[in-house]
Amino acid sequence: MRVTMTVNGEEVSREIESRLLLVHFVRDHLGLTGTHWGCDTSNCGTCVVWMDGEPVKSCTVLAAMAGGKEVRTVEGLATDGELDPVQQGFMECHGLQCGFCTPGMMMTARALLDRNPDPTEDEVREAISGQICRCTGYATIVRSVRWAAEHEAAANGTAGNGTAGCPAHPEGGAAADGAKEEVR
Amino acid sequence: MQVPAPFEYERATSVDHAIGLLDRLGESARLVAGGHSLLPMMKLRLTDLEYLIDINELHGELGYVRVEEEQVRIGAMTRHRELLESEELHAVFPVFREAERVIADPVVRNRGTLGGSLCQADPSEDLSAVCGALGAVCVIRGPEGERLVTMDEFHRGPYETAVGHGEMLVEVRFPLRAGGFSTFEKVERRAGDWAVASVAAAVWLDGDTITDAGVGLAAVGPHTVRVDGITEALRGQRPSEELYTRAGEIAARSCDPATDTRGSAEYKRHLAKELTRRTLRRAVARTGKV
Numbered sequence: 001m002r003v004t005m006t007v008n009g010e011e012v013s014r015e016i017e018s019r020l021l022l023v024h025f026v027r028d029h030l031g032l033t034g035t036h037w038g039c040d041t042s043n044c045g046t047c048v049v050w051m052d053g054e055p056v057k058s059c060t061v062l063a064a065m066a067g068g069k070e071v072r073t074v075e076g077l078a079t080d081g082e083l084d085p086v087q088q089g090f091m092e093c094h095g096l097q098c099g100f101c102t103p104g105m106m107m108t109a110r111a112l113l114d115r116n117p118d119p120t121e122d123e124v125r126e127a128i129s130g131q132i133c134r135c136t137g138y139a140t141i142v143r144s145v146r147w148a149a150e151h152e153a154a155a156n157g158t159a160g161n162g163t164a165g166c167p168a169h170p171e172g173g174a175a176a177d178g179a180k181e182e183v184r
Numbered sequence: 185m186q187v188p189a190p191f192e193y194e195r196a197t198s199v200d201h202a203i204g205l206l207d208r209l210g211e212s213a214r215l216v217a218g219g220h221s222l223l224p225m226m227k228l229r230l231t232d233l234e235y236l237i238d239i240n241e242l243h244g245e246l247g248y249v250r251v252e253e254e255q256v257r258i259g260a261m262t263r264h265r266e267l268l269e270s271e272e273l274h275a276v277f278p279v280f281r282e283a284e285r286v287i288a289d290p291v292v293r294n295r296g297t298l299g300g301s302l303c304q305a306d307p308s309e310d311l312s313a314v315c316g317a318l319g320a321v322c323v324i325r326g327p328e329g330e331r332l333v334t335m336d337e338f339h340r341g342p343y344e345t346a347v348g349h350g351e352m353l354v355e356v357r358f359p360l361r362a363g364g365f366s367t368f369e370k371v372e373r374r375a376g377d378w379a380v381a382s383v384a385a386a387v388w389l390d391g392d393t394i395t396d397a398g399v400g401l402a403a404v405g406p407h408t409v410r411v412d413g414i415t416e417a418l419r420g421q422r423p424s425e426e427l428y429t430r431a432g433e434i435a436a437r438s439c440d441p442a443t444d445t446r447g448s449a450e451y452k453r454h455l456a457k458e459l460t461r462r463t464l465r466r467a468v469a470r471t472g473k474v
Contacts, residue, residue, distance in 0.1 A: 001193060018193035018236070021223075024185075040186045040227070042220055043376075045291060054294045060223045061295070064193045065216075065238055108291060129375040130289020 003067045007032070008076030018064050022056075023047040025063035026073055034074040034103050038132075045131030048104035049073045055111045057130075074103035077110060085148040085155075086110050093166040095144030097135030104131055109145045117158070118149055188226035195238045199246065199325060199354060202239050207327050207350035209235045215352060216240075217261060217300035220292050239352075246299070246354060249273050256358040260299025264288070267298060277318060277358065278470075279366035279384050283310045286368075289376035299353045307342050308378040308403040314368065316400030316409030317384040318358045326351035335400075339409045363395065364388045365470040369459045373446060379403040380446045381455035383435070385463035387418070389471055394418045399431065399464070404456050405440035412438060414460075423468040431464055432457035 004013040007030060014029050026032045026049065035058060038046035042060040049058045050072040077084040086109045089095065096102045105128060112119055112127040119127070124145045125138065133141060147166055194209075196202035206213055213235035216222050225231045239246075239261065246261035249270045256276060258267070267273060268284035287293060287301075287310050301311045302322070315322075315335045322338040324331050327350050338346045338353075347353055370382035381404050388396040397418040401408035413434045421427050441452035 017190065019188045019190055021187065024187075041224055042292060045289070048291055055291045056295055057220075057291055060220050060292075062193065062219070062223070062236075062238075064195075065219065065240060067195070127290055130291045 001064060003063055005066050005069050005071055007071045008073060016063055018062070020063045022049065022051075022058035022061040022063045022066050022071070025066070026058065026071070029063075032073050032075050036100055036103055038100070043130075043132065044101070044104075045108070045128075046101045046104040048107045048131065050107060050111065053111075055108050072107070074106055077106060084110060085151050086113065086145065089144040089146075089148035089151070090141075093140050093144040093147050095136065095141045101131060101133045105133070105141055109148065112145070113149055113152065117152060119145070121146070186224075186227035188223065189229060189232070191226075191233055192235045193238065194235060195241060197241050199242060199352070202237055202242065202352060203325060203327060203350060205235075205237050206352065209237070211349060213237055215303070217297040217303075218263070218292075218295035219300075220288070220296050221300065221304040221306060247297075251276060252360070255360050258298055258356050258358070260297065260302075260353045260355060262298050264293035264296045264298075264301075265290070268293060276360060276364075277366050277386075279314050279317065279368045279386065282368035283314050283370070283382075283384060286370045286372065286382075287311070292376070298356060302338065302356070303345055303347060303353055305339055305341070305343050305345050306378075307406055307408070310368070310370065310379060310382050310384075310402050312339055312409045313382060313400030313402040314384040315356060315358075317386045317398040318366065319386075319396075319398050319410075321357045321359075322346070322353055323355040323357065324348075324351050325354045330354070332357075336410045339407060341406045361388055361396075363390055363471075365467040367463045367466040367470070369463050369466075371455050371459070378446070381441070381452050381459060383456065383459035383463050385460065385467050387423075387464065387467045389423075389468070392422050394421050394423060394468075397431075397464070399435060399460055401435060401439055401456055401460075403441070403446075404452050405438075408439050411435050411460075418464075423464075425465075428461040428464045432461040435460040 001018050023037050026035050036046040038044040042057040047058040048055045052069050086106050124142045212233050214233045215237050243261045246259035248259040250257045251272045274281045301309050320335040321332050333346045366386035368384045371380045382402045384400045386398045399411045399414045414431050436453045436457035439456045441449045443449045
């Protein structure tokens with residue numbers, strides 16, 4: 001069957017088998033190997049891409065199901081060679097060790113910040129709770145996402161301190177936002 | 185690499201179209217909604233189908249939560265995230281948000297649907313217990329029109345429902361009555377896991393008398409979406425610790441858990457008892473009166 005979709009803003013069309021999974025479509029057919037393929041059972045979350053603006057686990061979505069949809073992968077995060085604040089945050093705060101889970105983590109973090117620009121530590125942990133990192137213990141990942149939130153707030157002139165470095169403790173931003181936990 | 189066996193893919197554009205396809209393609213056609221239960225089964229060759237009918241386009245038609253005067257109607261394609269975030273639903277049935285917060289993880293909840301969960305009929309699936317506790321009625325549509333079945337009749341056992349050939353679940357209805365309170369408790373090994381045991385409880389009170397109650401369990405037997413006998417034991421009674429314990433004992437007796445990597449049958453039976461007590465206690469405490 002033929003499937004046509006928009007991937008990172010570009011229309012792509014390929015002849016595929018209907019049983020092809022989206023993760024293999026982006027990696028093998030489009031050569032976008034930033035999306036990693038891990039557990040194959042929708043547990044680890046390393047294959048997260050966006051479909052029509054929402055993170056999905058692409059090892060459990062058929063490429064056919066993405067037909068006609070907008071797909072965004074980690075390759076679509078940077079704009080004109082400039083890293084997304086989430087990508088920058090993972091660099092600044094060392095939100096990775098082996099890096100295998102990083103693309104999926106960043107896609108979920110970007111979606112979180114789009115919906116909730118100032119998430120508490122608990123909200124970040126909740127958002128990435130379907131994704132497994134075997135190296136960092138999540139502390140630096142949470143810090144990376146908070147870095148991105150603070151820098152975006154500063155860039156938008158809404159709050160925060162864009163010149164601050166990586167917060168020493170991930171709890172730093174969470175304490176003041178504790179009241180928000182109720183709405184999780 | 186886990187890849188499903190070959191099949192033909194069809195995309196339905198309306199409920200009538202989906203039913204027409206099911207009717208025409210026969211027994212080896214299956215509907216796929218979110219796909220997060222069915223696709224893993226296909227990868228593991230636990231299911232055998234020739235045609236897969238994608239009904240995600242039906243979200244516009246079947247993705248809704250409508251709180252009416254006497255009932256709540258939820259479309260079968262309503263996604264877990266929408267159930268979690270619906271303030272309207274939370275106001276009348278807080279049990280939904282409590283359950284949804286611990287069903288899989290946020291990314292999976294973006295795709296999974298109420299109808300998909302119920303039709304998968306996995307014995308460990310939490311929403312079936314919620315629907316059982318609330319006395320839900322399932323609306324099944326086929327070529328001949330619609331028919332209604334209670335949640336208890338809908339869920340026939342592991343992976344088996346009342347949905348017949350050429351039919352699909354389109355809506356779930358929940359009677360809305362005054363004085364109702366509901367809660368959910370789940371024990372899981374880690375975030376996003378299937379339950380070791382979970383319990384949904386709902387009680388309706390008039391003053392300090394229980395007028396109705398329902399308890400549904402998940403993961404502790406093939407068919408525990410609504411525990412027989414608990415409603416009768418609670419109806420007309422005043423809430424008390426002794427009553428919650430009695431209900432817990434009925435729940436423990438009614439379930440049939442299996443020993444597996446999540447725990448021993450004995451431990452799960454203990455959880456069924458204890459979680460039933462806790463959910464009933466918490467539901468009644470919500471009234472603020474007793």
